[in-house]
Amino acid sequence: MNLNFVKRPMTACLFRLLIACALLMLSACTVGPDYVLPTTAIPESYKELKDWKQAQPQDDVLPDHWWEIFHDAKLSELEAQVNKANQSIIQAEAQYKQAQTMVQGAAAAYFPTAQASATMNRFRAASGQSVAVNGVKYLFGTVVSAAWAPDLWGSVRRQVESSEDSAQASAANLQALRLNSQAALAQSYFQLRALDAQIKLMNDTLNAYDKSLQITKNRYIAGVAAKSDLVSAETQLESTRAQMINLGIVRVQLEHAIAVLIGKAPAELSIEVVPFNVAIPSIPASLPSQLLERRPDVAAAERAAAAANAQIGVAKAAYFPNLNLAVSNGQQANILSNLMTTGARYWALGPAALAIPLFDGGARSAQLQQAIDVYDASVAGYRQAVLVSFQQVEDNLAALRILEEEVASQNKAVASAHKALELTTNQYQAGTVSYLNVIVNQTTALSNDITAVNLQSQRLVAAVQLAKALGGGWNNKALPTRDQAGGEVKWSQFLPVPIVDKD
Numbered sequence: 234m235n236l237n238f239v240k241r242p243m244t245a246c247l248f249r250l251l252i253a254c255a256l257l258m259l260s261a262c263t264v265g266p267d268y269v270l271p272t273t274a275i276p277e278s279y280k281e282l283k284d285w286k287q288a289q290p291q292d293d294v295l296p297d298h299w300w301e302i303f304h305d306a307k308l309s310e311l312e313a314q315v316n317k318a319n320q321s322i323i324q325a326e327a328q329y330k331q332a333q334t335m336v337q338g339a340a341a342a343y344f345p346t347a348q349a350s351a352t353m354n355r356f357r358a359a360s361g362q363s364v365a366v367n368g369v370k371y372l373f374g375t376v377v378s379a380a381w382a383p384d385l386w387g388s389v390r391r392q393v394e395s396s397e398d399s400a401q402a403s404a405a406n407l408q409a410l411r412l413n414s415q416a417a418l419a420q421s422y423f424q425l426r427a428l429d430a431q432i433k434l435m436n437d438t439l440n441a442y443d444k445s446l447q448i449t450k451n452r453y454i455a456g457v458a459a460k461s462d463l464v465s466a467e468t469q470l471e472s473t474r475a476q477m478i479n480l481g482i483v484r485v486q487l488e489h490a491i492a493v494l495i496g497k498a499p500a501e502l503s504i505e506v507v508p509f510n511v512a513i514p515s516i517p518a519s520l521p522s523q524l525l526e527r528r529p530d531v532a533a534a535e536r537a538a539a540a541a542n543a544q545i546g547v548a549k550a551a552y553f554p555n556l557n558l559a560v561s562n563g564q565q566a567n568i569l570s571n572l573m574t575t576g577a578r579y580w581a582l583g584p585a586a587l588a589i590p591l592f593d594g595g596a597r598s599a600q601l602q603q604a605i606d607v608y609d610a611s612v613a614g615y616r617q618a619v620l621v622s623f624q625q626v627e628d629n630l631a632a633l634r635i636l637e638e639e640v641a642s643q644n645k646a647v648a649s650a651h652k653a654l655e656l657t658t659n660q661y662q663a664g665t666v667s668y669l670n671v672i673v674n675q676t677t678a679l680s681n682d683i684t685a686v687n688l689q690s691q692r693l694v695a696a697v698q699l700a701k702a703l704g705g706g707w708n709n710k711a712l713p714t715r716d717q718a719g720g721e722v723k724w725s726q727f728l729p730v731p732i733v734d735k736d
Contacts, residue, residue, distance in 0.1 A: 263387025264553070265546020268539045271612045273619045276521050281630035294519055294527070295706040300419050302514040302700070303693075307504070308422050311495055315414050318496025322414060325407040332400035333720030339396040340719065342389040345381035352376075373572050376563030386553045391546035398543060400718035402536035408529035408707055416701040418494045420694050422504075423511065425487040427690030428480055430509035431683055435477035438679050442470040445658075445675070449668060462668035469672055473679070513637075513692050516699050518630065524622055527704030532712060534618040538611035545608060548601040554589045622702065629699035636692045643685050650678040 296302070300312045316322060354372040384390060446466040452458035492502035525531050559582075566577040590597065654674040660666040725732040 262385075263390050263546065264549045265387070265391055266542060268542040270535065271538060271615055273525075273616050275525070275619075276623065279518065279521060279623075279627055279630055281627045281634065282518060294517060294523075294708075295700055295703055297706045299700045299705045300415065302516065303419075303511055303696075304514075305422075305511055307507070308419060311418055311422065311491060312415055314495035315418060316411065319414050319494060320496055322407070322411055323496075325403075325410045329400070329403045329407050330720065332396070332403035333718060336393065336396040336400050336719040337722060337726070339389070339393045342382075342392070343384065345379050347377065347379040349377045350375070370567060371569075372565065372567050373569050374563060374565040375572065376561055378559065378561035378563075380557065380559040382555060382557045385556060386550040388547050388550035391543045391550065395540045395543035395547065397715045397718040398536050398540035401712050401715075402533045402540060404713050404718070405529045405533035405536060405709075408711070409533060412529060412701055412705045412707065414494055415705065416697050418491055419697045421487045421490050421494070423693040423697065424690055425484060425491070425504065426507070426509045426511065427686055427693075428484045428487070429506045430686045430689075432477055432480050432484070433506075434682050434686065435473060435480070435679070438675075438682075439470065439473055439477065442466070442473060442675070445671070446470055448662070457664065458668065465668055465672055469675065509686070509689070511693060513633075513696055516696060516703070518626070518699075519703060521623065524626065524703070525619060526709045527707055528618075528622045529704065529707050531615070531618045531622055532709045534611070534615040536712075538608065538615045541604070541608040541611040545601070545604045548597070548604040551597045551600065552590065554587055557584075557586045557588070559584055625702035626699065629695050629702055632695040633692060633699065636688060636695060640685070640688050640692065643681070643688055647678075647681045647685050650674070650681040654678045
């Protein structure tokens with residue numbers, strides 16, 4: 234339907250059109266299922282929470298800067314740089330802003346579109362026709378037109394809802410990446426400190442081995458030690474030195490990894506060697522019922538399920554008729570100077586089109602089923618994220634508990650190994666045992682010392698992983714609201730020329 238009127242007032246028609254559109258919007262509905270949080274099985278308590286030492290005082294959550302519970306100034310200094318310069322986090326922040334912009338793009342469908350155009354035609358009528366003016370003629374015109382498709386069935390509303398949910402999921406993914414980067418830095422840092430302790434331990438051992446070698450040389454020169462004792466002492470010294478040098482490779486790689494995590498080139502970072510004396514902190518393990526509120530990855534999976542649910546409504550709305558309205562107002566004349574005169578004006582309401590889908594070869598049905606399948610997959614992904622979150626907490630609770638028991642036994646083994654070494658060394662100097670016995674006990678003592686350092690490193694890494702598994706002090710209340718998910722709408726976005734703030 235296209236109603237064209239020339240030289241007639243359009244105020245009454247526009248008023249009737251606005252009334253009709255308002256009535257359409259009031260009677261509009263939103264098709265598709267409303268979102269309901271998927272159900273999950275939540276245990277009443279953690280199985281591995283046996284004789285767990287809670288933090289004092291009895292806090293139930295970690296602080297925002299969770300790494301400060303380790304009381305390591307250098308670690309805190311490095312962690313402060315993660316948010317500022319980590320390029321993966323900066324990339325995720327840009328992706329979140331992109332998701333906010335997509336919300337604005339979806340909401341733009343609520344509004345009509347308008348455009349202005351100017352035309353000029355130069356033509357000549359075909360011969361044999363009866364025309365008022367023979368020869369070449371001109372036709373000038375200007376027109377302003379607007380079109381609008383009312384959201385009768387909630388397709389736009391569901392799309393905006395889905396975009397908002399996706400933006401919230403992007404914000405949660407950003408926080409999950411930030412937490413992963415913080416945990417990766419802390420883990421690499423403690424492993425580096427453990428390597429420093431091992432290198433110092435080996436260096437001290439090398440000094441002891443060197444003294445043993447000198448004693449053996451003197452005994453060999455004096456004729457009370459065999460040549461094999463001297464060769465064995467030299468072999469032990471050099472093989473241990475090679476092991477210590479090899480640890481340097483792992484250390485520099487960890488240092489390089491930390492540099493990248495804080496957004497620096499490896500050449501820009503050097504971490505000095507300090508004593509390895511970080512204590513295992515008491516970590517507040519929140520209740521399982523609270524865990525889902527503190528895991529950003531779980532929040533991201535849940536918001537993704539909500540976004541997929543809204544897409545079902547978008548797919549269902551495609552089954553219903555679409556109404557498109559248009560209006561235009563312009564001027565037309567065959568002489569340019571007459572273009573702005575009253576007689577040249579015209580306006581039109583229409584075309585008004587009501588499109589009713591009849592047959593599409595099953596495309597809409599396939600799109601609806603696809604949306605349902607995507608939602609089902611998202612729900613399964615959310616439930617899997619919940620299960621993994623409980624698993625990670627249980628794993629690290631068990632690791633800390635078992636490692637504590639292992640450390641107690643290992644400390645006894647270290648003390649016994651050093652006592653055995655002391656006794657064997659005295660026996661060798663007294664000539665009652667061979668140097669092979671000394672080597673065996675020296676190797677055993679060094680191995681137990683290294684194991685003790687590794688266990689301390691494992692405990693610290695498990696503590697970091699537990700803090701990460703508990704959400705690192707985050708809470709889903711930090712997620713942006715629906716209004717915040719759409720970002721800041723600036724007046725410049727409605728201008729017909731692009732004005733983009735790169736900052």
